Amino acid sequence: MPDDPQFAQRYGALASRDARFDGQFIAGVHSTGIYCRPSCPAMTPKPGNVSFYRTAAAAHEAGLRACKRCQPDAVPGSPDWNLHDDLASRAMRLVHDGVVEREGVEGLARRLGYTPRHVTRVLRAELGAGPLALARANRAQTARSLLAATELPISDIAFAAGFGSLRQFNDTIAEVYRATPSQLRAIARRGRAGDAIAADPATPLVLHLPARAPFDGAGLMRFFADHAVVGLERGDADSFSRGLELPGGRAEVTVRLNPDRAGLIVTARLARLSDVPALSARVRRMFDLDADSVAIDEAIAADAALAPLVTATPGIRIPGSADGAETLFRTLIGQQISVAAARTVVGRLVEALGAGPAGARSFPTAAAIAEHGAEVLRGPANRIATILRVADALADGALRLDVETPAAELRAALLALPGVGPWTADYLALRVLGNPDVFLASDLVIRQSAEALGLPGSARALAERAAAWTPWRSYASLQLWRHRPARSPRRPGPE
DSSP: OTTSHHHHHHHHHHHTTOGGGBTTBEEEETTTTEEEOTTOOSOOOOGGGEEEESSHHHHHHTTOEEOTTTOTTSSOOOTHHHHOOSHHHHHHHHHHTTHHHHHHHHHHHHHHTSOHHHHHHHHHHHHSSOHHHHHHHHHHHHHHHHHHHBOOOHHHHHHHTTOSSHHHHHHHHHHHHSSOHHHHHHHHTTTOTTOOBOOOTTSOEEEEEEOOSSOOHHHHHHHHHHTOOTTTEEEOSSEEEEEEEETTEEEEEEEEEOSSSSEEEEEEEOSOGGGHHHHHHHHHHHTTTTOOHHHHHHHHHTSTTTHHHHHHSTTOOOOOOSOHHHHHHHHHHHTTSOHHHHHHHHHHHHHHHOOSSTTSOOOOOHHHHHHHHHHHOOSOHHHHHHHHHHHHHHHTTSSOOOTTSOHHHHHHHHHTSTTOOHHHHHHHHHHHHOOTTOOOTTOHHHHHHHHHTTSOOSHHHHHHHHGGGTTOHHHHHHHHHHTOOTTOOSSOOOO
């Protein structure tokens, strides 16, 4: 509808070929029967021939196919799934993780706490497609990525992307892209010689995951390297390695910064190829690849006090969580002690209770910590008691730390546990859920950084000032953390 303000804004982005909007919406051109990314170099269509969609699945449902010229699927994903905490956004996090393939629509609805009919109705109303269509589009996008970046046999790619049969795979690729898998592989590789990885069984799978520029990948690598626990993780300025527990089993994963473009190169040894969608989704969340850095930086820099921080560190990202329960335990252990001391304590816990060979162990399960944690943990008795209570709650299912959990629900569940305070609950919402609008006003380092910039130093006054940074207060928190005064401690104060 050309008179609609949102239509006008999106059409303006399409007409100017603005790459900042790639992945945030899709332009469907009904006169040609294709859908494109906003930056597509093709001639701008007339407004009356264009419809805009939030997802590729909605464009497929409208009978459109992907443009072979701009390859709209080969872009970072939408930041909406973390920006909003509604049912549709939480459902999309699970769709990208492959839940529909593993558990069906019934399993998706069960994890969201609604009936399949209600979830389907909401997704169709909000996103233009139901869960099966959204999962199908996600499978097609995963397949396109694997065809472009690997020499895996086409039959292996079909099952890695989550298709139930080779025939289903071929039919979907033909319908979505109007091409065979072999043709799509050739199209996707245009101008990208050298990116493909040989299909040697001894060679791990390699994925290229794009990010929306600017991307402070170096800052993320530094964070993960600084917090790396011996026996569990390895990190340096350019790479980070650890094991990830995926639906099909444990994967050994190494993430490197892509030297040629904003994004990551992920090398993984998987227990099952069908874990590729889950691997991609979890690494994208862990490195916050889908964040709209241009919008975030512009909003934060509008405050003159924060503008120099944004200039110094554009594209700052949320360091996400490899596992929610692990992040909670490590947060509780690390309070009021240095990062180095926390690494030592967590390392002892991993060595004593983690499974696997030395040098490649898994973080202990909640059940193992509940049963044996008192024998290994050292420190104040009240902190150990809190950790054991949390372990009991996780082990018996009373507490869940899943990406589909609403932020308010997660916060309430954590605060209901004796010994867990507001800082911990908010920090978990930031790290585990990737919530973009958490401000840790009580954090000592953040308050000291704020004072050094001439901002209010008290928690209440600073929180009031931070209201102007909504909905990007998490990123403002990270900027203040990053630019801490030289002598500031690195851990939060008591709760």
